[in-house]
Amino acid sequence: MAQLSILQWEEGGQTHSASWHSENGIAPHKKIQIVDDTMTADVAYRLACEGTAMFYRGDFQNARQLLQALVRRVDKPSKKSTRADRVAKEKTKIPLDTFNLHRLAQSQRARILGMILIQVNPDHSISLRRAPDVAQACSEVYGSKNDSYVISLRELLGVISAHEWRKNGVQVLIRDDEEVRIHPHYGVFSPVRGEYIELILKTPLPEVIQKSSTAFDIGVGTGVLSVVLALRGVQKIVSTDLDDRAITCAQENIDRLGLQSQIEVLKTHLFPPGKAALIICNPPWLPARPSSSLEYSVYDPESQMLKGFLLHLKNHLLDGGEGWLILSDLAEHLGLRTRDELLQWIEQAGLRVLGRIDTKPTHNKAFDKADALHVARSKEITSLWRLAAQAKI
Known part of the structure; x- marks a missing residue:
C-alpha cells in the first residue's frame, strides 16, 4: 500500500518536485506551506486540521518538538465532555461501535500528525540543522535512491525507531x-x-x-x-x-x-x-x-x-x-x-x-x-x- 509518486510545491517563486513516499498509502499533498522554526504549534495544528501539509525548513529538533506539540493537541480530551461523561458514553456503546470509532480516531490522528514533511537527499541524509544520521535506517527501508524524496516526519521517526529495534x-x-x-x-x-x-x-x-x-x-x-x-x-x-x-x-x-x-x-x-x-x-x-x-x-x-x-x-x-x-x-x-x-x-x-x-x-x-x-x-x-x-x- 506504500504510495510512491511525485510531490510538487512552490518555494522561492519556483515550482519544485520530488518523489513522495507514504507507507500509509497517502497521496501527495496538494496544499503545502513552507514553514520554519518560527511556526507556532497552534498555527501548525490549525493548518494540519485544515488539510495543509507543512514542508519544514529549519532545525530538525525543532521540527520534532513541533510534532510533539501536535501530539499533545490531538490527544487532549475535549473540554466539552468530562471524564465521567466519556465513561458513561463508552458503557452505552456496543463493542463494535467502540472499535470503529477508535479506528476512525486513529486514522484522523495519523492524518494530522503526518502533515509535517521532511525532504531526504538521495544519499538518505537530511539537510536540516541538527538532523541525525538516518542514512542506514532509511537505506534499510527505502533501498538505494537516485533522487531526493519527501516523507512525513512521523514516518521518518518510525523508520528510525525500527532501525533501533533491528539493531538491538x-x-x-x-x-x-x-x-x-x-x-x-x-x-x-x-x-x-x-x-x-x-x-x-x-x-x-x-x-x-x-x-x-x-x-x-x-x-x-x-x-x-x-x-x-x-x-x-x-x-x-x-x-x-x-x-x-x-x-x-x-x-x-x-x-x-x-x-x-x-x-x-x-x-x-x-x-x-x-x-x-x-x-x-x-x-x-x-x-x-x-x-x-x-x-x-x-x-x-x-x-x-x-x-x-x-x-x-x-x-x-x-x-x-x-x-x-x-x-x-x-x-x-x-x-x-x-x-x-x-x-x-x-x-x-x-x-x-x-x-x-x-x-x-x-x-x-x-x-x-x-x-x-x-x-x-x-x-x-x-x-x-x-x-x-x-x-x-
Whole structure:
C-alpha cells in the first residue's frame, strides 16, 4: 500500500518536485506551506486540521518538538465532555461501535500528525540543522535512491525507531536458561507479545513428529516461531510468507542463529508443497481492513488468512499430524467475530479440536484503563488450538 509518486510545491517563486513516499498509502499533498522554526504549534495544528501539509525548513529538533506539540493537541480530551461523561458514553456503546470509532480516531490522528514533511537527499541524509544520521535506517527501508524524496516526519521517526529495534533485537526466552535475540525489520510485527511464544514452547509436540520431524510455519514474520521449533528439535521446518520484508527479516534471523540447515524460507501463499507432522499459524487477529502496509500483521480482511489456513490444513497434515492455530479472542470481545463462527469454520474445513491451551496477555495495553479498547482487552485470552483432520468413517 506504500504510495510512491511525485510531490510538487512552490518555494522561492519556483515550482519544485520530488518523489513522495507514504507507507500509509497517502497521496501527495496538494496544499503545502513552507514553514520554519518560527511556526507556532497552534498555527501548525490549525493548518494540519485544515488539510495543509507543512514542508519544514529549519532545525530538525525543532521540527520534532513541533510534532510533539501536535501530539499533545490531538490527544487532549475535549473540554466539552468530562471524564465521567466519556465513561458513561463508552458503557452505552456496543463493542463494535467502540472499535470503529477508535479506528476512525486513529486514522484522523495519523492524518494530522503526518502533515509535517521532511525532504531526504538521495544519499538518505537530511539537510536540516541538527538532523541525525538516518542514512542506514532509511537505506534499510527505502533501498538505494537516485533522487531526493519527501516523507512525513512521523514516518521518518518510525523508520528510525525500527532501525533501533533491528539493531538491538528483542530478547525471546526459549528455555529457562536460554535466550535468543530476534531482530525485527521495519513493517514486520515484532515478537514483543511473549505469551504466544510461550504457548508454542509449552505445548507437547505430536507423536508423529518422532517419525517425521517436519513442520510448516505459515506466515513466518520475523521467523521467531520457526526458531522456537528448531530449538525444540524439529529437524526440518519450511516457513512461508508473501511479504518481502518478512522473508528478508526471517532469513536474516535464521542465518544469524545458524539455523539455516533446519529452516527453509519460501515466498508463497499459505502452504508450501507437501505434508508435515506439525503446521503452525499465527494469523493477524482482527478481521478488519488494514489502513496501511504496516497493519497487515494486525488486520486480516474478512478473516481471509485464517479461513485459508483452516480450509487447506488437513490436505497438508501427515496422518496423526497437528495444526496449531495461535489466535486471540479479542475479535470476539470487539464484536468482529463470534466463537460459533470460528468453530463452524473449523468443522467445515474437516477438522476437529484436539485441545486448547489458553493464556492471558501480559502486554501494557491489557492493563491501560485509558485505552479506548480497554474493556475488550481486559477480557482477552490468547489460545493455541490443537487441530487435526476429522476421523475417516
